[in-house]
Amino acid sequence: MEGSGLGENVTHRLLSARWILVASIAGVFLVASQGAAGYGLAAAVCAIVVAVAAFAPRRSLRERRADREAEANRPALASMTAEALAAAVSDPMVIFDRSGSVVHVNSACAVAFPGLSTGTSLSLRFRAPEMQEMLARALAQGRPLSIDYSEKVPVERFFRVAVSPVGDGGDRLVMIFKDQSEIxxxxxxxxxxxxxxxxxxxxxxxxxxxxxxxxxxxxxxxxxxxxxxxxxxxxxxxxxxxxxxxxxxxxxxxMKPYLSPSDRVDLKPLIEGVIDALNPLAEESGVRIDAALGGDPLIVAGNRDELIQVFENLLENACKYGRSGGLVEVTVNRAGQQNGIDVSVRDHGPGIPEEHIPRLTERFYRVDVETSRGQKGTGLGLAIVKHILTRHRARLTIGSRPGEGATFTVHFPPAGI
Missing domain, CATH: 1.10.287.130 (Signal transduction histidine kinase, dimerisation/phosphotransfer (DHp) domain)
Structure with a gap:
């Protein structure tokens, strides 16, 4: 920095000397050509030239400094390729040409849209009418456009998609997907x-x-x-x-559907504790809870409090709605550590008609509204069970026939998964 300042100071002095020399030559010329009358005019010209010498060089130095900085940055900017810029974008991004073929996808796009790679035709990958129309307009008009777009498979996702031309020739376009699913x-x-x-x-x-x-x-x-x-x-x-x-x-x-619990929980003492807590309700309902959990630990990955809530809901429902059968059975099936653990809760009540089974985990869905409210149900118990099991990467299956009771089975994956 000191060397740079010294060089600029020397340059400034040389420029000032040049302007003073110009002023002197101009004064001598005016005096020689006008005689005594030229002294005043020469003095005015010298004053103007000196003023220019005082200010013009400083501005020139600033400009030169800016030019040097721009020159220093130019190689770095030139070395940044389109692929490098795309990789720095956190949202899914596609660069494609005027034919609608993919030129480059960033890593976020490769994760969000598997199979979308160089050479893929965007019109074949995105078949929704709104995407087809936007691509056609973008390629024909070459101006920025944006739409709302959703995909249903494998899970429902919503995006705000923006397309814009890039580059001087307009032969490349960029498409960015802003995920709106959480919103x-x-x-x-x-x-x-x-x-x-x-x-x-x-x-x-x-x-x-x-x-x-x-x-x-x-x-x-x-x-x-x-x-x-x-x-x-x-x-x-x-x-x-x-x-x-x-x-x-x-x-x-x-609010946290994708955050899988990582703690290791033994289901055996957990279920036994739930049964002990619900025994008064079972006695009141005229039902006996019979558990066959085996002697070995039942280890799963999960959150203890949430799993207690799962089995409380399942056993409470079995006691309330299966009271006519007089028995609730809890059984465990473990076909090897690689196959996970299945826990079943079965009642011997009136059962559930087949047409109602697919909707039992919907919020506020009830097979019999009056019976549910009479049993102090809110219609949310099985919806809560489903959401907890989804977070645990587990699933719930329901089997029932009228007159034969109902069986609710929780399928846990192996603890290591």
């Missing part, structure tokens, strides 16, 4: 929460409001009616509290 999922979850909560809370709230009005009016001085209505109001508020708790649990699970 859409959160918006949908918020809308579902509001719709479901308002629907399920409306009935108990209306009931409580009606009882309050009655207690303030006709039943104001009736102790027996007052006691009866207060008991119903307490039951309804307890149901609303359970509903809110289940909705909050479901919302928390939906």
């Amino acid at each position: 859409r999922r959160i918006d949908r979850m918020r809308a579902d929460f509001i719709a479901n909560a308002s629907h399920e809370l409306r009935t108990p709230l209306a009931s409580i409001a009606g009882f309050i009005e009655t207690l303030r009016g006709p039943a104001k001085d009736d102790p027996a009616a007052r006691e009866q209505f207060l008991q119903i109001m307490q039951t309804q508020t307890a149901r609303m509290a359970r509903l809110i708790d289940d909705l909050l649990s479901l919302s928390r699970l939906e």
Whole structure:
């Protein structure tokens, strides 16, 4: 830096000397040609030239410094290829030519769209009408365009897709996919929460409001009616509290669907603890819980609290809806460590009609609404089970025939997976 400053100082002095020399020559010429009258004109010219000498060189130096910096940066910019720039983009990015063929995809794009590689025709890979139209317009008009695009397989994803020409000749275009799936999922979850909560809370709230009005009016001085209505109001508020708790649990699970638990949990003592906690409910329902868990540990990868919630929901449902059978059986099938662990909960109640089975894990879906509410159900238990098992990379299967009870089986992958 010191050497650079010294060089610039020397250059500045040389430039100043050059301007002073020009001013001197101009003054001598004016005096020689105009005589005494030229002295004043010569002095004015010298003043102007000196002023130019004072300011013009400094500006020239700044410009030269900028030129030097630009020259220093030019090789670095020239060495950055389109592939290097694409690799620095975190969103899926495709570079393609005027024929619609892929020239380059970055790593994010290769992960998001397997099989999309150099030479692939974009119009053959993206068959949705909106993508076809955007590609045709982009290739024909050569101007920036953007659309909303979704893919259903293997999972539903939403993207904001932007296409823009790049380069001086316009022979290359770039397409960037901005993933909107999380935003859409959160918006949908918020809308579902509001719709479901308002629907399920409306009935108990209306009931409580009606009882309050009655207690303030006709039943104001009736102790027996007052006691009866207060008991119903307490039951309804307890149901609303359970509903809110289940909705909050479901919302928390939906906020982290892809975060697989890594702790190792032994299902044997966990299920035994759940059975002990539910024995009073089983006795009240006239049901006996029989568990055949074997003597060996049942190790799975999971979150202990969430797995407790899974088996609490399954066993509680079996006790409530299978009471006519008098028995709930919990069994384990382990066909080798490579095949994981299956835990089944079977009741001997009336069973479930086949047409209802595919929808049992939907929120608020009930086979019999009145029976479910009579059993203090919220319609969210199996939805919570499904979301927990999805996070654990496990799955739930349901088998039932009317009159033969129902079996809910949880399939856990091997603990190492």
